[in-house]
Amino acid sequence: MALEPVSREEALRRVPDGPTTIEARAIALSPRGRVLRSDEGLVIVHPDHRLVCALGAVRADDVDALFDREQFECELVADRTAYERLKDTRDFERALLHRLGQAWHSRPHTIAELSIRPLTLDDRLDALPEELREEIIYAREHFHVLAGVVDGRPVSFAYDEGTETLSDLSIDTLESHRNRGIGTAVAAAAVGHVVARGMTPVWGALASNAASLRLAAKLGFDQIVGELFVWEEE
Structure with missing residues (x-):
């Protein structure tokens, strides 16, 4: 299933104002940010392509296709659920929030x-x-x-x-x-x-x-x- 756009209103309902979602919510708050549905999760793209956030149960092939199609060279940040879906395709590093x-x-x-x-x-x-x-x-x-x-x-x-x-x-x-x-x-x-x-x-x-x-x-x-x-x- 292809990535589908999500409205800003839905994105803000689904992305809480919390420590692990600061970057994702900041992008969702921007009128230029893109929020896309992937399976049961979300893929959130910085308006200047400086960051991609993956939240929840995303599809690895959706994320791969997005990076390939748009030739992103930026960071990909995933929460625990997204990481479990993506860890076989990329070598992630764990980050701690304080x-x-x-x-x-x-x-x-x-x-x-x-x-x-x-x-x-x-x-x-x-x-x-x-x-x-x-x-x-x-x-x-x-x-x-x-x-x-x-x-x-x-x-x-x-x-x-x-x-x-x-x-x-x-x-x-x-x-x-x-x-x-x-x-x-x-x-x-x-x-x-x-x-x-x-x-x-x-x-x-x-x-x-x-x-x-x-x-x-x-x-x-x-x-x-x-x-x-x-x-x-x-």
Whole structure:
């Protein structure tokens, strides 16, 4: 059976506002997002083809046909039920989703050479690795991006995107500036920004990403609230 379009209203009824469905619901909330029925599940396509989410009892051949037809090169994120349907066709990695274990308290950084401010169009991103540069350029166009700036150059970045109540954090720091507390400071500022807007921050990390899990714990994200399975084409 071919993929069938699902109305935005039905999609929002079926995709809850929860930690494991932040990305899927955010896409469903967008007028440009696509929600497709596959068997008893849903396949949800980011409007700029940056992500595909598979929820529930989807058909593996539907997902394969979609990626082949539209030549997607983006991540595929699956919930547990979809993963069980798709695991024989792709090598997924498990990701863990965390929430703060207690109320957030702001923590001003003490790194003398670091300033944290919104990323602007005047900030040069030429020195960033290509994949990160593309991500941050896109994020700057669509979200509020905080930058950690050292010697006038952005070296760490944080932004969030989400639903009506939840916001998923994205953090990255140039390798040359890691292990200096810079990423922690920028991430903490991003968490504060989310909390100040009355949103609940969620931290997602691959189970294999020890550095991200350590940072999450340092910031107080010590409650595991779900899991997803992530596949990205090599």
